[in-house]
Amino acid sequence: xxxxxxxxxxxxxxxxxxxxxxxxxxxxxxxxxxxxxxxxxxxxxxxxxxxxxxxxxxxxxxxxxxxxxx
Amino acid sequence: xxxxxxxxxxxxxxxxxxxxxxxxxxxxxxxxxxxxxxxxxxxxxxxxxxxxxxxxxxxxxxxxxxxxxxxxxxxxxxxxxxxxxxxxxxxxxxxxxxxxxxxxxxxxxxxxxxxxxxxxxxxxxxxxxxxxxxxxxxxxxxxxxxxxxxxxxxxxxxxxxxxxxxxxxxxxxxxxxxxxxxxxxxxxxxxxxxxxxxxxxxxxxxxxxxxxxxxxxxxxxxxxxxxxxxxxxxxxxxxxxxxxxxxxxxxxxxxxxxxxxxxxxxxxxxxxxxxxxxxxxxxxxxxxxxxxxxxxxxxxxxxxxxxxxxxxxxxxxxxxxxxxxxxxxxxxxxxxxxxxxxxxxxxxxxxxxxxxxxxxxxxxxxxxxxxxxxxxxxxxxxxxxxxxxxxxxxxxxxxxxxxxxxxxxxxxxxxxxxxxxxxxxxxxxxxxxxxxxxxxxxxxxxxxxxxxxxxxxxxxxxxxxxxxxxxxxxxxxxxxxxxxxxxxxxxxxxxxxxxxxxxxxxxxxxxxxxxxxxxxxxxxxxxxxxxxxxxxxxxxxxxxxxxxxxxxxxxxxxxxxxxxxxxxxxxxxxxxxxxxxxx
Numbered sequence: 001x002x003x004x005x006x007x008x009x010x011x012x013x014x015x016x017x018x019x020x021x022x023x024x025x026x027x028x029x030x031x032x033x034x035x036x037x038x039x040x041x042x043x044x045x046x047x048x049x050x051x052x053x054x055x056x057x058x059x060x061x062x063x064x065x066x067x068x069x070x
Numbered sequence: 071x072x073x074x075x076x077x078x079x080x081x082x083x084x085x086x087x088x089x090x091x092x093x094x095x096x097x098x099x100x101x102x103x104x105x106x107x108x109x110x111x112x113x114x115x116x117x118x119x120x121x122x123x124x125x126x127x128x129x130x131x132x133x134x135x136x137x138x139x140x141x142x143x144x145x146x147x148x149x150x151x152x153x154x155x156x157x158x159x160x161x162x163x164x165x166x167x168x169x170x171x172x173x174x175x176x177x178x179x180x181x182x183x184x185x186x187x188x189x190x191x192x193x194x195x196x197x198x199x200x201x202x203x204x205x206x207x208x209x210x211x212x213x214x215x216x217x218x219x220x221x222x223x224x225x226x227x228x229x230x231x232x233x234x235x236x237x238x239x240x241x242x243x244x245x246x247x248x249x250x251x252x253x254x255x256x257x258x259x260x261x262x263x264x265x266x267x268x269x270x271x272x273x274x275x276x277x278x279x280x281x282x283x284x285x286x287x288x289x290x291x292x293x294x295x296x297x298x299x300x301x302x303x304x305x306x307x308x309x310x311x312x313x314x315x316x317x318x319x320x321x322x323x324x325x326x327x328x329x330x331x332x333x334x335x336x337x338x339x340x341x342x343x344x345x346x347x348x349x350x351x352x353x354x355x356x357x358x359x360x361x362x363x364x365x366x367x368x369x370x371x372x373x374x375x376x377x378x379x380x381x382x383x384x385x386x387x388x389x390x391x392x393x394x395x396x397x398x399x400x401x402x403x404x405x406x407x408x409x410x411x412x413x414x415x416x417x418x419x420x421x422x423x424x425x426x427x428x429x430x431x432x433x434x435x436x437x438x439x440x441x442x443x444x445x446x447x448x449x450x451x452x453x454x455x456x457x458x459x460x461x462x463x464x465x466x467x468x469x470x471x472x473x474x475x476x477x478x479x480x481x482x483x484x485x486x487x488x489x490x491x492x493x494x495x496x497x498x499x500x501x502x503x504x505x506x507x508x509x510x511x512x513x514x515x516x517x518x519x520x521x522x523x524x525x526x527x528x529x530x531x532x533x534x535x536x537x538x539x540x541x542x543x544x545x546x547x548x549x550x551x552x553x554x555x556x557x558x559x560x561x562x563x564x565x566x567x568x569x570x571x572x573x574x575x576x577x578x579x580x581x582x583x584x585x586x587x588x589x590x591x592x593x594x595x596x597x598x599x600x601x602x603x604x605x606x607x608x609x610x611x612x613x614x615x616x617x618x619x620x621x622x623x624x625x626x627x628x629x630x631x632x633x634x635x636x637x638x639x640x641x642x643x644x645x646x647x648x649x650x651x652x653x
Contacts, residue, residue: 008445
């Protein structure tokens with residue numbers, strides 16, 4: 001099991017996966033927006049999306065868990 | 071022979087590895103990026119093709135037994151070495167779609183030269199608007215790199231209908247002949263292959279280089295034979311004078327002055343005359359063999375090597391979406407020999423990277439912007455740093471690095487993707503204004519050649535402080551890519567700055583805001599239209615727009631030309647920069 005963690009604070013611009021989706025390591029799963037830039041967040045390992053803890057538009061803090069991959 | 075080695079081997083033979091192969095996921099998710107870049111590349115190719123087809127069709131010249139300037143260049147230049155420049159340059163928006171000259175860097179008989187040809191399809195190589203500026207860029211380039219200038223002259227003189235845009239002015243067409251004189255005085259030879267009729271300015275174009283080789287039908291002269299009417303004493307034309315002109319033209323049999331009979335047989339200005347067009351080019355090749363050039367091994371610090379990673383990866387690494395960050399060292403890893411890079415002060419001024427690399431075995435300095443967000447940086451601010459911006463440490467680092475490159479005679483390649491320099495009172499207190507100008511001072515203080523690439527954004531003062539084309543004495547040339555955008559600030563920022571007060575006034579007066587909003591949006595669109603790669607090339611903001619995978623080839627040409635005949639040498643074993651990096 002792997003938690004996808006926000007590497008910085010910002011706003012969730014897009015969630016690119018749904019619960020149950022299979023993801024490969026390094027797949028782009030969430031786009032965070034901070035400092036006028038888009039920062040893609042990649043899957044740390046392959047697996048299935050078990051839980052999505054944020055929605056597009058949410059503000060998130062650094063190190064907050066965004067998605068759980070199993 | 072006994073034992074042999076490259077200089078300062080412990081520093082240069084094997085430098086730190088950088089970069090990594092793209093993962094399967096990276097390849098997968100960058101397919102769209104490749105497609106978007108391809109669209110831009112296609113637009114650029116289309117624009118280039120239009121320039122190539124400008125003027126008389128090539129077939130028409132072929133039927134007359136003539137070669138086009140493109141044919142001549144292809145025959146002259148060593149295969150695979152041509153790096154075109156100024157292809158889309160057309161600052162005066164000429165109807166011809168170009169400035170009537172074709173130029174670039176290429177090798178002839180194994181030696182680098184700056185090569186420029188009159189496009190004989192375009193009004194038989196006429197002087198048209200913007201051409202003088204193009205030529206001055208080319209002569210400046212030969213001066214900067216200290217390599218021979220090779221002309222393929224075929225110049226019919228001023229396009230008389232537009233003389234006011236061509237002839238006069240400080241940087242008008244005659245200025246080029248002063249540049250030729252300057253190059254000669256600096257010891258930079260100019261070889262001239264002369265074709266066709268070259269009257270007046272064409273005559274000076276013929277006579278001003280160092281060595282003149284002519285085709286049998288060529289002529290160069292103070293004035294042409296075409297001015298048959300002479301002065302019209304009435305001061306205007308009427309039917310009578312028009313008919314007189316017709317008669318004079320019909321009876322006009324005079325040959326063009328300054329033909330081979332004169333300038334080979336009598337004055338002996340022409341060193342050689344050739345019966346065929348190719349013969350003249352063979353003559354140029356033979357003269358190139360006589361010119362001095364160091365063997366590359368004299369300056370190489372290692373055997374040349376290709377980058378470990380494919381240059382085509384660049385179309386996946388640099389995102390089309392300007393808001394997306396990327397790993398800039400992955401770009402460097404696709405340019406440098408063996409994908410090696412010895413970074414100078416990597417932990418200081420992290421928003422920029424500076425370091426030494428090898429290009430085709432020669433040592434160079436490379437400077438560029440890192441992308442992404444830097445949470446605990448800059449040290450003077452309570453906000454995070456953003457890649458592409460410049461902060462105090464980064465500016466200091468670049469100044470130090472450039473100064474050391476100047477001391478060690480290392481040419482510098484700049485990889486710009488910059489949105490500007492940090493602003494605000496804290497930035498002022500951090501001395502960013504003075505540090506930006508200090509970087510300019512450091513560049514000007516050196517006498518090294520620089521090549522600048524606007525990978526994506528060139529914006530605000532950062533565009534010029536980072537060795538941009540404004541560094542007239544150092545910048546050899548500047549390249550754009552299909553992703554290049556050059557503007558003083560983003561269009562929305564500019565529109566807000568221009569119309570904010572107006573919006574307030576309109577609102578206070580109870581008037582509709584719509585007309586102002588419309589103007590603001592127009593301004594935003596204009597900023598987009600006037601910052602695109604083709605526009606940048608047309609206006610000369612960049613000297614050429616190239617596909618990203620061609621970047622290595624241009625770096626090789628720049629570096630090789632730089633080391634062909636350098637004006638100043640630092641013995642490699644006396645270089646300080648590699649030692650400074652090691653500590």
